[in-house]
Amino acid sequence: MISTAAKMPEPDAVVSFLYDAPEVSATEFAAELLATTTETETGIDSYSIGGAVEEFETAFARLIGKEKAVFMPTGTLANHLAVRMLMRGKSRVLLQERGHLYNDSGDCLQKLSGINAVALGRGKATFGLDEVKAAFENAEAARVEASIGAIAIETPVRRMHGELFDQGEMEAICDFARGRGVGLHLDGARLFIASAYSGIPVDSYASAFDTVYISLYKYFNAPSGAVLAGPARLMDGLYHERRMFGGGLNQAWIFAATALRSLTSFQERFAQAVAVSEVFKQILAGIPGLAVSNIPGGTNVFKLIPRNDIDPSSMHDTMSKLGVKLPPPESGTFYLKVNESILSTPPAELAGRFAEAVRAKG
Structure with missing residues (x-):
């Protein structure tokens, strides 16, 4: 679980774009529950x-x-x-x-x-x-x-x-x-x-x-x-x-x-995640072979569209190996959800993992 003290998670944590909230294991939740009842x-x-x-x-x-x-x-x-x-x-x-x-x-x-x-x-x-x-x-x-x-x-x-x-x-x-x-x-x-x-x-x-x-x-x-x-x-x-x-x-x-x-502190933490995601999207959009698009009138979901010669399914698997979880592509487009897990990795480093997947053509 992400701490309510709004500190950034460890840099090697997995970034997940699957859900509105970061994914947590049973062990992580048990630790959060222990902290809650102890404090x-x-x-x-x-x-x-x-x-x-x-x-x-x-x-x-x-x-x-x-x-x-x-x-x-x-x-x-x-x-x-x-x-x-x-x-x-x-x-x-x-x-x-x-x-x-x-x-x-x-x-x-x-x-x-x-x-x-x-x-x-x-x-x-x-x-x-x-x-x-x-x-x-x-x-x-x-x-x-x-x-x-x-x-x-x-x-x-x-x-x-x-x-x-x-x-x-x-x-x-x-x-x-x-x-x-x-x-x-x-x-x-x-x-x-x-x-x-x-x-x-x-x-x-x-x-x-x-x-x-x-x-x-x-x-x-x-x-x-x-x-x-x-x-x-x-x-x-x-x-x-x-x-x-x-x-x-x-x-x-x-x-x-x-x-x-x-x-008590979610709004502060999520505002930080939104700000970091905007920096990340700008860097991501500059990678040749990738196009980034916001949903008109949207919120925390944005589109990532790989170039035609990049296989989306292969890119999905490559990104998983690089510590980034993507949702399955829909007609060649990824719909990524911003959540607090984006705070775990500096934006340039995170974008670098996508660049690596592009170089491997998925």
Whole structure:
């Protein structure tokens, strides 16, 4: 695990561009957990209530400007319960066609809560206010009442390689929804990453929505877990529904304590990683045989395109031997994710490993 003291890891550490967070072994996590419990008194929870879980919930709610936060075992459950709470007996929720709720949750809204998911913005990170208004008009014109109770927005969007939801459209949609008394949920699994690139504070993002979900394992060093935050009138007693859906984990302190330890300094550490990555990308772009391209409106994902005579699969294997993990190429292009592991190696040295792979033509 990367230390919360924000010091740089050892120079010979592996740099991984696979995920939003550095990869860690079981041994590394065990060491982090030992450090966590040694440095501070860690209270044991009972079925995700009290102890370190409550301590984390309180700190997190304060950080993002919400009255209360509740630990969740998964983002799937966090998103589901948020929308379920906001519906107030209505039947439809508007959400992204490329988002988590529509693609990665097994149609839980429909199957488990009788909520009809209406997907907007097909093939895009952003859906517009015009699409939202059209959905309301369609619902209101139905022969049988089919009212819209909530709107859910994900940003950045994983299935669009970390592209941000357009901020102007987001603000317009939120204003429209509030004017109609429609609930607003933010799927902010990677919201702290969004903030690092957009410059918008996480509490400013969260303030526009009734509820917000954030992942604990994508960057806060926890092996799993999520957190859902919102007004006390919605969060109070939510542990009952959490348990009803099978999410009342006993002794969830392991997730909460490690996340809390990382939470206090993550933004500082990740800002450093972003700055180092920009230097690295500039050097990388100067290597003959490689092209570097940012995702328009993107965040921590960028494209690396090798020259035609360089075999991407061979390059993938060569880089692994050089201590750099790349994702599998997609149609000849690598989509690299910046995370804190980039701090382990000076940018010029890291780019030199790519240059070596180019000389070997993969």
